[in-house]
Amino acid sequence: MKRRIQRSEQEYSIDCCALCKLNENCPDKYGEKITLKSHELTVHYFCLLMSSGVYQRGKENEGIYGFLVDDIKQEVSRSYRLKCAVCKKNGASVGCYIKSCRKMVHFPCGKQHQFIFQFTDPFPSYCKDHSPTQSLPVSSCVSEPLSCSVCLDPIEAVLSYSVLKCPACHGSWFHRDCVQNQAHSAAMFFFRCTLCNNKDMFQQEMLRMGIHIPERDAAWELEENAYGELLQVYQHCDANKCLSRSGRTTSSRTGLFQILRCMLCGSRGTHRKCASVNAFETDWACEDCAAAVDTTASLPRHTDSPQPAGQRRSRSSKRSLILTPRQSPIVCKRPSLSGSSAKEILQELASQISQHHPSMPVVVSGNKVLEAAMELVKTSDFKSSHALAVRFTSSKHISSPGNTRRFLSLLVQQLQNTVFEGPDGAKNLTLDAQALREDVYFDVGCLLSLSLIHGGPPLGFFSRALYQHLFNFPRDTPLTVEDMGNTGFTDKVKKIQESRSLEELREAMQSASEYLEVAGCMRPVDSLSDKDTLVEDIVSFHLITRMQLPFQRFCEGLKTLGVFDQVQMFPGAFVSLFCSSPDKLTAETMSALFTVKFSEQEETTGKESAVVTFWRHYLVECEVGRCATSLEDVLIYATSADVVPAIGFSPNPTVSFLNPLDPAGAFPKSQPSSNHLVLPVVPSYQVFKKNMEYAVCQLTVMQAI
Numbered sequence: 001m002k003r004r005i006q007r008s009e010q011e012y013s014i015d016c017c018a019l020c021k022l023n024e025n026c027p028d029k030y031g032e033k034i035t036l037k038s039h040e041l042t043v044h045y046f047c048l049l050m051s052s053g054v055y056q057r058g059k060e061n062e063g064i065y066g067f068l069v070d071d072i073k074q075e076v077s078r079s080y081r082l083k084c085a086v087c088k089k090n091g092a093s094v095g096c097y098i099k100s101c102r103k104m105v106h107f108p109c110g111k112q113h114q115f116i117f118q119f120t121d122p123f124p125s126y127c128k129d130h131s132p133t134q135s136l137p138v139s140s141c142v143s144e145p146l147s148c149s150v151c152l153d154p155i156e157a158v159l160s161y162s163v164l165k166c167p168a169c170h171g172s173w174f175h176r177d178c179v180q181n182q183a184h185s186a187a188m189f190f191f192r193c194t195l196c197n198n199k200d201m202f203q204q205e206m207l208r209m210g211i212h213i214p215e216r217d218a219a220w221e222l223e224e225n226a227y228g229e230l231l232q233v234y235q236h237c238d239a240n241k242c243l244s245r246s247g248r249t250t251s252s253r254t255g256l257f258q259i260l261r262c263m264l265c266g267s268r269g270t271h272r273k274c275a276s277v278n279a280f281e282t283d284w285a286c287e288d289c290a291a292a293v294d295t296t297a298s299l300p301r302h303t304d305s306p307q308p309a310g311q312r313r314s315r316s317s318k319r320s321l322i323l324t325p326r327q328s329p330i331v332c333k334r335p336s337l338s339g340s341s342a343k344e345i346l347q348e349l350a351s352q353i354s355q356h357h358p359s360m361p362v363v364v365s366g367n368k369v370l371e372a373a374m375e376l377v378k379t380s381d382f383k384s385s386h387a388l389a390v391r392f393t394s395s396k397h398i399s400s401p402g403n404t405r406r407f408l409s410l411l412v413q414q415l416q417n418t419v420f421e422g423p424d425g426a427k428n429l430t431l432d433a434q435a436l437r438e439d440v441y442f443d444v445g446c447l448l449s450l451s452l453i454h455g456g457p458p459l460g461f462f463s464r465a466l467y468q469h470l471f472n473f474p475r476d477t478p479l480t481v482e483d484m485g486n487t488g489f490t491d492k493v494k495k496i497q498e499s500r501s502l503e504e505l506r507e508a509m510q511s512a513s514e515y516l517e518v519a520g521c522m523r524p525v526d527s528l529s530d531k532d533t534l535v536e537d538i539v540s541f542h543l544i545t546r547m548q549l550p551f552q553r554f555c556e557g558l559k560t561l562g563v564f565d566q567v568q569m570f571p572g573a574f575v576s577l578f579c580s581s582p583d584k585l586t587a588e589t590m591s592a593l594f595t596v597k598f599s600e601q602e603e604t605t606g607k608e609s610a611v612v613t614f615w616r617h618y619l620v621e622c623e624v625g626r627c628a629t630s631l632e633d634v635l636i637y638a639t640s641a642d643v644v645p646a647i648g649f650s651p652n653p654t655v656s657f658l659n660p661l662d663p664a665g666a667f668p669k670s671q672p673s674s675n676h677l678v679l680p681v682v683p684s685y686q687v688f689k690k691n692m693e694y695a696v697c698q699l700t701v702m703q704a705i
Contacts, residue, residue: 014040014042015042016042017030017033017042017043017044017047018041018042018043018072018076019043019044019047019048019051019075019076019079019091019093019106019107020044020047020091020093020106020107020108020109021089021091021106022044022108028180028181028184029046029108029111030044030045030046030047030107030108031044031045031046031047031048031049031212032044032045033045034064036064036069039069041069041072041073043064043072044107045064045065046107046117046212047093047094047106047107047108048064048067048072049119049123050093050094050107050110050117050123050125051075051079051093051094051107052093052094052095052104052125053074053075053078053079053093054067054071054072054074054075055067055071057071075093076091076093078093079091079092079093079104082104083104084104084105084106084109085103085104085105085109085113086105086106086109086110086112086113087106087109089106091106092104092105092106092109093106093107094106094107094110094115094117094125095125096115096125096126096127096130097124097125097126097130098126098127098130101127101129101130103127105127110125110127113127113128114128114131114161115127115128115131115210116131116132116161116209116210117210117212118207118208118210119207119210119211119212119213120207128161131161131210132208132209133159134159134164134165134167134205134209135159136159136165136170144157145157145165145171145172145173146628147628147693148173148174148175148178149172149173149174149194149195149628149697150174150175150178150179150181150182150194151174151175151178151694152628152690152693152694152697153175155173155174155175157173161176162175162176162177163175163176164176164179164206164209164211166193166195166196166198166202166205167201167202167205168193168196168198168201168202169193169195169196169198171195171196172193172194172195172196174194176209176211179206179211180211180212182194183206183211183212183213183214184212184214184219185218185219185220186218186219187213187214187215187216187217187218187219188203188213188214188215188216189217189218190218191203191206191213194697194698195697233261234261234266234267234268234269235249235251235259235269236248236249236259236269237249237259237269237270237271237274238268238269238270238286239270239271239274239275241274242271242274243271243273243274244257244271244273244274251271255272256271256272256273257271257272257273258271258272259271260272260275260277260282260284261284262284262285262286262289263283263284263285263355264285264286264289264355265286265288265289265673265674267286268286268287268288268289270284270286288651288674289651289674340570340573341573342570342573342574342576342577342646343646343647343648345566345570345573345574346452346453346563346646346647346648347647347648347650349453349561349562349563349566350453350454350647350650352385352453352561352562353385353386353387353453353454354385354386354387355387357383357385357386357387358386359386359387359388359389360376360382360383360386360387360388360389361389361391362376362388362389362390362391362407363391363393364390364391364392364393364407365393366393366394367410369407369410369411369414370411370414370415370418372407373407373411373447374443374447377443377446377447377450378443384446384449384450384560384561385561387454388404388407388450388454389404390403390404390406390407391403392406392407402640402672402673404454404455405455405456405639405640405641405645406640408451408454408455408456408457409456409457409641409642409643411447411451411456412448412451412456412457412459415444415447415448416461418435418440418444419432419435419440419441419444419550419554420461421485421487422463422485422486423485423486424461425460425461425581426461426462426463426464426485426579427461427462427463427466427485428463428465428466428483428484428485428543429441429466429547429550429551429554431546431547431550432550435550436549436550436553439553441550441553441554441557442553442554442556442557443557444554444557445553445554445555445556445557445558445559445560445564446557446558446560447557448557448558448563449557449558449559449560449561449563449564450560450561451646452563452577452646452647453561453563453647455641455645455647455650456645456646457582457641457642457643457645457646458576458577458578458580458581458582458643458645458646459577459578459646460577460578460579460580460581460582462578462579463483463485463579464483464579465479465483465484465543467571467575467578467579469543469544469551470551470554470555470558470564470567470568471567471568471571471574472568472571473571473572473575478536479536479539479540479543479544480539481493481494481497481535481539483539483543484539484542484543487542489512489515489542492508492511492512492515493512493535493538493539495508495511495512496508496509496512496531496534496535496538497531497535499528499531500528501528502525502527502528505525505528505530505531506525509522509525509534516538519537519538519541519542519545519546520541521534521537521538521541577646582643582644585623585631585632585635585643586623586631587616587619587620587622587623587631590619590631590634590635591615591616591619593635593644593649593653594638594653594654594655594677595652595653595654595655596612596654596655597654597655597656598657599656599657599659604657604659604681607659607681608657608681611657611679611680611681611682611688612655614682614685614688614689615655615679615688617685618685618688618689618692619631619634621689622634627689627693628693628697629692629693629696629697633696633697634692634696637670637677637695637696638653638670638672638675638676638677639653639672639675640672649675650675651674651675652675653675653676653677654674654675654676654677655676655677655678655679656676656677656678656679657678657679657680657681658678658679658680658681659680659681660680660681663680663681663682663683663687666680666681666682666691667680667691667694667695668680668691668692668695669695670695
């Protein structure tokens with residue numbers, strides 16, 4: 001009788017997993033469901049992997065991934081005699097790895113009963129009583145989390161089976177199901193902490209806590225034709241009034257009704273006749289991209305109305321701020337220039353950057369930004385007027401504006417530790433014989449100029465003394481001992497300056513005699529009043545005389561793209577850019593930075609106005625620390641820059657709106673190449689904040705892809 005029952009049970013299990021007796025096909029939970037029709041055998045891969053009595057004795061192509069069919073059948077027979085501690089049915093094949101523990105379960109029952117399955121050799125399983133746990137460091141000062149860093153839903157601030165944390169930053173907490181879904185999507189190559197971006201330590205800890213990380217490429221890389229849109233060419237006339245009788249999508253091979261695509265973005269088009277483009281002209285820029293390069297001021301746009309035949313487009317030429325070596329300034333050598341700012345002058349200089357010549361490739365390995373930059377300027381074919389195409393070897397992305405801004409930001413940080421000395425925000429040039437031999441001073445000056453013109457951040461680390469010596473601003477301001485910075489010799493000079501008697505002055509001079517002899521300042525003193533002239537000579541030697549050659553080469557480097565000449569002409573306009581840290585972002589400045597573009601439909605304007613209110617309130621909460629993101633994070637999400645570049649954004653940052661069918665599931669989208677942010681129209685601020693935080697927080701993961 002028992003044998004008949006066993007056979008009927010086996011017959012019933014042919015279409016189900018032979019180990020757990022479930023018919024579900026859920027790869028996320030139970031692994032791949034594999035059926036061998038010739039052997040009438042079906043198993044879930046995870047059920048097989050975690051079974052205590054079967055081992056991989058074959059090759060990868062034998063049986064089921066190396067598990068031989070006979071071994072699997074023996075494991076089914078063995079487990080049939082064992083009762084599950086959860087459902088109380090026979091067939092429990094998974095046992096606790098602790099030898100003294102006798103708990104046996106089906107794999108699905110174990111997941112429900114908080115078993116932890118470690119997907120690393122030897123693939124052990126642990127019951128609830130013996131499973132590994134997490135704990136915070138004793139000295140941890142990390143604040144309690146408010147939400148899951150994956151789904152952004154509220155989370156209980158207690159580490160448990162259902163709540164895990166990152167072992168690297170201790171600030172990223174998440175639900176077990178959320179991080180498992182993330183692991184299944186990102187897989188081994190892209191699975192990392194959503195906040196600190198740690199990969200190795202994070203993956204090891206997640207494996208220890210029973211998270212399965214597939215050994216494959218990311219799910220989005222496996223989608224068929226996922227990037228098919230990149231192979232399509234835009235073919236549509238976007239002029240306000242299309243003059244083609246055949247429609248906006250019709251394009252002739254030549255002639256007035258040939259569609260031209262935007263030379264900058266390629267995602268806008270126009271018929272030649274609709275934009276009054278002559279037959280011999282090939283360059284055309286859409287309205288959104290017209291401000292990206294200065295030369296587009298003379299390019300036809302689709303908003304221009306057609307002109308009668310025979311009339312030529314008048315091109316007004318405005319006075320350039322750039323004075324080349326062959327030009328001589330006619331008026332105004334002081335910083336007035338009709339009130340031009342540093343940003344406006346740099347934008348004029350940026351018109352030299354050619355968008356038609358091949359870009360200069362820059363390949364950055366790891367964090368070796370400075371090495372890559374030095375290699376760039378030392379190449380024989382280096383052209384400062386060509387655009388930069390930056391690629392980080394650790395990134396899957398090809399060159400992009402985001403890579404360039406990141407490269408320039410890191411470059412400015414690393415340049416401060418080359419030929420400069422002194423405290424942060426007030427650095428002077430240092431004297432380095434090796435740097436002189438290798439002409440590093442010239443290279444550093446050249447790279448600083450490149451950074452300013454190509455969209456890098458404000459410098460903000462020059463001391464006032466360094467800026468004064470370079471550009472003679474402010475005029476007639478004497479140098480002081482404080483301008484020398486915290487060098488080893490500064491204390492000795494201060495003792496000379498603070499001497500109260502002739503005897504103290506001579507003792508202070510004796511203690512600094514070696515340096516005074518080198519500086520040519522070792523001389524007899526007859527009165528205490530001689531110390532003022534002595535200190536003045538010492539400071540002048542230290543900051544100016546001994547630094548003549550470094551200053552000369554540094555200035556030659558700064559002349560790249562005309563930066564030095566323009567700053568020398570208008571030093572008052574540039575002093576804050578060189579000597580002051582960038583202003584801290586505020587909600588008010590962020591709101592003013594983005595131009596809001598409402599839809600043309602009147603019925604949606606009211607809803608979009610409400611979203612603008614949500615946007616401004618969200619910025620305020622970011623400023624005061626009530627959000628998981630900062631204002632800098634939001635700016636990076638929209639533009640790939642954490643500060644406003646010295647040259648400003650080009651084009652100016654904008655905000656538009658998306659009216660989704662399902663507002664609750666609509667997330668914001670960013671277009672960093674055009675500094676554009678698309679906000680979904682949602683019914684409440686809570687939904688807006690949740691979706692905004694999720695999108696911005698995920699950026700740290702996407703940047704590493």
